[in-house]
Amino acid sequence: MALKLWTNPANFRAFKVLIAAEYNGVELEVPEFNHPSDSKSPDFLAKSPLGRVPVLETPQGSIFESNAIARYVARMRRDTELYGVSFFESAQVDSWIDFCAHEIELPATIWCYPVIGYMPYNDAAVSKAKEDLKIALGALEKALLHRTYLVGDKITLADITVASALVYPMKLVVSPEYRKAFPCVTRWFTTCVNQPQFKAVIGTVELAKEEMTAEGAPKAPKKEKKPQPAKKAKKKKEDKKEEDDGSRDLGMPAEEKKAPHPLAVMDKEAKSPFVGDTWKKIYSNNSYEESMKQFWEIFDAEGWSLWICRYKYNAENTRLFMTSNLVGGFIQRSGEIRKWAFGCMQITGEEGKELIVSGAWLIRGQSIQPMVDANDDANWYDWVKVATPVSDADKALVTEMWCSETTVEGRPVLDGKVFK
Ligand SMILES: N[C@@H](CCC(=O)N[C@@H](CS)C(=O)NCC(=O)O)C(=O)O
Structure with a gap:
């Protein structure tokens, strides 16, 4: 067995x-x-x-x-020396494994879980977790000051355990600013995650360019300035003020006067007979066949548009569970436009070879920009608008992407997620 x-x-x-x-x-x-x-x-x-x-x-x-x-x-193999080369080194490996369980995993999960939607956001808990992780990374920094790896002179289970616990923090929340105090940790982490044995499991790890925040968390002020509409720029200023007056430190997000979402404005100013929620109910409560029959009857191509998206870096997707995570994250991060979008994503292909991520989306208006604004990950996809009137071939493709649990574009469906 x-x-x-x-x-x-x-x-x-x-x-x-x-x-x-x-x-x-x-x-x-x-x-x-x-x-x-x-x-x-x-x-x-x-x-x-x-x-x-x-x-x-x-x-x-x-x-x-x-x-x-x-x-x-x-311990299943001795010659790889993952557990150290001596009785003493094995104990050192254990020290780091225990350190990781108590000092790293706890703050790391409290910080990251609200971001990936596993836990509600709690400002006081997250602030404390950030400080606790700083202390733990400080100890790690000291240990790595004159060493390439944590124990001995090659990768052991100590590095594997600690680096694994840091994958999500480093990818999602540890900003360049936060990382600045830990150059040795960053160098060591990058070395570890770029080993082929790590990459085979976790794929490519890109260090966070900024702190990703959870729903309900005060937004970290962004460093790089993307051109933004005036309303957004104003909101950024409000974020800054929130920091300056210290209200964040007390765990009380300052009250924000939110500008209405541009799609909410569109709902007011360019009403559509197609109501997103009605379609979602139809999709949830009927057979696929019946749902699609009704969809093509009520779809308003003036007020809404259909898009096919394809992930740009499919060649990097070899492990199904990592790819499922990528898609799950994408779906989660689209939450801001839930009221004005619907979509299904699927993973097709063959594990170990190439896994293909694609999807069909319906969005209010004629632009995919609201999706890109809500979800940075949308930049990793090519988006092609479905021409209207929708051709039979496009109807078949959208139907397949929204309904098929077996094959899409001739490839077996290995996983699929619905955003509704
Ligand atoms: N100390 C345990 C923790 C395991 C744990 O908490 N696993 C989580 C998933 S990361 C889980 O199964 N949670 C669901 C539950 O507790 O029912 C370990 O390292 O294996």
């Missing part, structure tokens, strides 16, 4: 296990797993006492707790 790693997609606690497996040439099967529906079954609770993931199923029984699993996989 192959070793099976049960995990939800893109769980950072699974990264260290999968990376250690890459170094040791250990084959791990990662079955599809739906959290939380699959995790509380008696069968699963027999594997993991609290129904948590990751958990490793082996021929002798299950191993729970991600660090125990990572150690098990690291």
Whole structure:
């Protein structure tokens, strides 16, 4: 029986296990797993006492707790020396694994989880997490001042564990400003995540260009200035004022007078008979066939437009769970325009080769710009507007992207997400 790693997609606690497996040439099967529906079954609770993931199923029984699993996989081969070259080095590796669990994972998750929508935003908790992570990174900085890696002179499970816990913080929230105090950590992290064994699991990690903030969080003032409409520029000024008067430090976001969203203005000034919410109800409550029949009857091509998007960097997508995470993040970050958009994204192709991310979107108005303004990730896609009147071929493509659970454009659908 192959070793099976049960995990939800893109769980950072699974990264260290999968990376250690890459170094040791250990084959791990990662079955599809739906959290939380699959995790509380008696069968699963027999594997993991609290129904948590990751958990490793082996021929002798299950191993729970991600660090125990990572150690098990690291020890499966001696010559790779992932667990250090001596009894002492193994203890050093353990020090960093424990340090990571207590000093890094906790603040990292409290900071990142609200951003990815796993937890509601709490200003006091996030502010404290940022400070706590600073202290932990300070200790890491000191340790890396004269060393390339944490233990010995090559990558061990210590680096794998700590770098895995930092993937989301470094990608999402640790801004260049915050990173400035930690040049050695940044150098070491970049070295780790660029190793082929890391890349095979986590793909390409780009360091955050600015702090991504959660819904409900005060927006960090942006550094680079994109040309913005006047209303937005005004809002930025208000953000700045909010910082200056210290109201953020007290955990009280200053009250903002929000300008209406440009699409809300459009709703007022150029009414459309097509109502987004009505369409979403139709889609949710009818068969695909019936939904699409009604859609083409009510679609207002003057007030709304249809778009096909294709991810520009498909060649980098080899792991399905990482790619699912990419798509999940995209859907999440589009929240600001939920009232005026609907879309389905799918991943097609073959895991290990190329995974293709594409989608069909419906948006209020004739421009995709509101999507790009709401969601920076939209820049990673090519967007092609569906010409009107919609041709039969385009109707078939949109229908396939919104409804097919089996194939899209002749390729098998491996995962799909709906934004409604
Ligand atoms: N200390 C555990 C923590 C595991 C954990 O909290 N896993 C989360 C996913 S990252 C989970 O399963 N949460 C769902 C739950 O608690 O039911 C480990 O390192 O494995």
